Amino acid sequence: MAVAPTSSYTPIADVLGAKAPSEQKPKTSNDELDKDAFLKLLVAQLKYQDPSKPMDSSEFMAQTAQFTSVEKLTTIAEGQASMIAASNFQAASSMVGRSVTYPGADNVDVTGVVSSARFSADGPVLRVGDKDVPLTSVKEVTAAPATA
Known part of the structure; x- marks a missing residue:
């Protein structure tokens, strides 16, 4: 009678506390090793x-340095994301009172004056007439025509 070999390794899912596939949340772009x-x-x-072969101390120090690097890079990335969001909102708010051109229905360009700007989950949104226009859709910005 053959005995199945026993494995001496621990699956990574057990180490990381991963859930069964049916219990896992949907993957996002940030599903990397944090x-x-x-x-x-x-x-x-x-x-x-x-225990008879403990980790080499230089290897342990290298892994600790890598951990510190990951932590610092995460902090830098979060700071950059905040700066980009602030820059986008500043760009959107600077368009208030200006004339913008954006693609309308059937990809026909529409031009109108921006009355306000707001920040949504998808980024800055401009209010042009009675339409909400994402900042990323704007093709052209010009000075608003002078009113007589």
């Missing part, structure tokens, strides 16, 4: 290492 996952992997590596 600093928490990196730290869990490092702790698991220490927990499951062979």
Whole structure:
């Protein structure tokens, strides 16, 4: 009678606390290894290492430095995202009172004066007449025609 070999490794899903496929949330663009996952992997590596062959201290220091780098890069990325959002809103608000051209129905260009700007989850939105126009749809910006 053959005995199935036992495995001495721990699946990564167990280490990271992953849920069964039916319980997982939908993947987003940020489903990469973040600093928490990196730290869990490092702790698991220490927990499951062979006591007769402990991790090399220089290797441990390199992994700690990598963890610090991941953390700093995450902070930088968050700061840049905030700056980009502020810059986009400033660009949108500077268009209030100006004339903009954007694609309307059937891709026919429409021109109108921006009366307000607001920030939505999808980015800056301009109010032109009775329409909401995403900033990214604007093709041309000109000085509003003078009123007589």
